[in-house]
Amino acid sequence: MATEAHGEETGGLEFHPLDQFIVKPLFGEAGDPVAWYTITNVTLWMALAVIAIVALFVFGSRGRALVPTRTQSIGEILYGFTYKMVEDVAGKDAVKFFPYIMTLFMFILFANYLGLLPMSFATTSHIAVTAVLALGVFLTVTIVGFVKNGAGFLGLFWVSSAPLALRPILAIIELISYFVRPVSHSIRLGGNIMAGHAVMKVFAGFAAVAAISPFAVLSITAIYGLEMLVAGVQAYVFAILTCVYLKDALHPSH
Amino acid sequence: MATETENAADAAHGAAEAGGAGMPQLDFSTFGNQIFWLVVTLVVIHFVLSKIALPRIAGVLSERQGTITSDLAAAEELKQKAVDAEEAYKKALADARAEAQKIVADAKADIQADLDAAQAKADAEIAAKTAESEKAIAEIRDGAIESTKEVAKDTAKEIVAAMGFSADARSVTSAVNARMKG
Numbered sequence: 001m002a003t004e005a006h007g008e009e010t011g012g013l014e015f016h017p018l019d020q021f022i023v024k025p026l027f028g029e030a031g032d033p034v035a036w037y038t039i040t041n042v043t044l045w046m047a048l049a050v051i052a053i054v055a056l057f058v059f060g061s062r063g064r065a066l067v068p069t070r071t072q073s074i075g076e077i078l079y080g081f082t083y084k085m086v087e088d089v090a091g092k093d094a095v096k097f098f099p100y101i102m103t104l105f106m107f108i109l110f111a112n113y114l115g116l117l118p119m120s121f122a123t124t125s126h127i128a129v130t131a132v133l134a135l136g137v138f139l140t141v142t143i144v145g146f147v148k149n150g151a152g153f154l155g156l157f158w159v160s161s162a163p164l165a166l167r168p169i170l171a172i173i174e175l176i177s178y179f180v181r182p183v184s185h186s187i188r189l190g191g192n193i194m195a196g197h198a199v200m201k202v203f204a205g206f207a208a209v210a211a212i213s214p215f216a217v218l219s220i221t222a223i224y225g226l227e228m229l230v231a232g233v234q235a236y237v238f239a240i241l242t243c244v245y246l247k248d249a250l251h252p253s254h
Numbered sequence: 255m256a257t258e259t260e261n262a263a264d265a266a267h268g269a270a271e272a273g274g275a276g277m278p279q280l281d282f283s284t285f286g287n288q289i290f291w292l293v294v295t296l297v298v299i300h301f302v303l304s305k306i307a308l309p310r311i312a313g314v315l316s317e318r319q320g321t322i323t324s325d326l327a328a329a330e331e332l333k334q335k336a337v338d339a340e341e342a343y344k345k346a347l348a349d350a351r352a353e354a355q356k357i358v359a360d361a362k363a364d365i366q367a368d369l370d371a372a373q374a375k376a377d378a379e380i381a382a383k384t385a386e387s388e389k390a391i392a393e394i395r396d397g398a399i400e401s402t403k404e405v406a407k408d409t410a411k412e413i414v415a416a417m418g419f420s421a422d423a424r425s426v427t428s429a430v431n432a433r434m435k436g
């Protein structure tokens with residue numbers, strides 16, 4: 001990158017806002033090739049998300065207290081929140097997908113917040129991760145739709161309330177929008193997280209210049225606060241969109 | 255310092271990374287790694303949640319709901335019992351009051367009857383005594399009249415004798431009787 005030469009010249013102002021996203025092996029040399037089984041920083045931070053989820057939901061509720069402890073209470077609130085969301089948005093018969101949606105929601109939520117720790121690695125900022133999540137939802141929804149409704153699932157694209165002449169056009173639009181779903185679903189999450197982290201890194205680079213460092217530090221603080229919000233909201237958006245798609249699969253009629 | 259090491263690392267394999275054109279997200283060589291670990295992570299989380307955490311939390315929540323419901327039912331039952339007890343107490347109080355009133359009325363009636371009987375008896379006694387007394391008085395009065403007659407006859411006889419006449423007893427008696435009547 002051009003910034004390398006620039007950094008050597010001035011020795012101060014360096015911009016590597018995207019270096020934080022580099023996937024690298026946890027052990028061994030930095031330049032080692034990354035095979036599919038290599039233990040990388042991705043592995044580390046996903047494992048930390050798993051540990052945090054287990055700590056909250058398994059160890060937090062191990063007392064099975066009738067009057068919950070603080071940790072158990074948080075777990076119960078997240079459980080109740082997600083359960084109600086699935087029930088309200090996707091319908092009562094979608095409750096059997098609740099563990100699946102809970103898994104997605106909790107993984108994204110914890111990965112987003114763990115990614116906000118300084119020096120950490122945001123796994124959900126990678127399009128490879130969010131694309132797999134979104135494709136998983138897309139495939140699940142499509143398969144469930146066809147298994148539950150058979151060919152009736154295609155009624156999702158046939159807007160029976162529209163005038164007959166418009167229906168083929170609407171069907172094409174609906175079909176396109178259906179296949180665009182996983183793209184928007186994944187890029188919305190990955191893009192949001194990546195952009196926030198990159199912006200913070202840019203301001204962190206500015207902080208090296210004494211004249212604007214107070215402004216840069218204040219900006220990082222403000223953006224960090226915003227990113228705290230975004231981390232939660234994006235996880236919620238992903239989960240609720242999954243519920244919406246699931247509702248379409250279970251009840252394809254418009 | 256972290257950026258320095260990262261920078262050094264970057265510089266060390268700068269040539270290798272150059273293929274990524276700056277965006278690590280588009281470095282396809284790492285996709286396999288990320289996808290593999292993501293799938294492992296999701297499977298682990300799904301297993302932990304669906305086998306351990308979610309059933310446990312659901313159990314705790316329903317148990318709590320059950321406890322609250324049964325506690326509320328018990329409270330309702332106890333409240334009903336309290337209401338019943340209060341009613342029983344009020345009924346007992348009313349019964350006792352009625353009983354007491356009945357006893358008072360009975361006692362009053364008994365006393366009244368006793369009083370009436372005693373009064374009747376007393377009245378009868380008084381009447382008997384009065385009759386007796388009247389009889390005695392009548393006898394006394396009769397006796398007194400007889401005595402008076404005797405005394406009058408004797409006195410008349412004596413007076414007649416003293417005046418020198420011998421008085422016929424019968425005529426004296428008839429004269430006294432005639433006077434006494436008048």
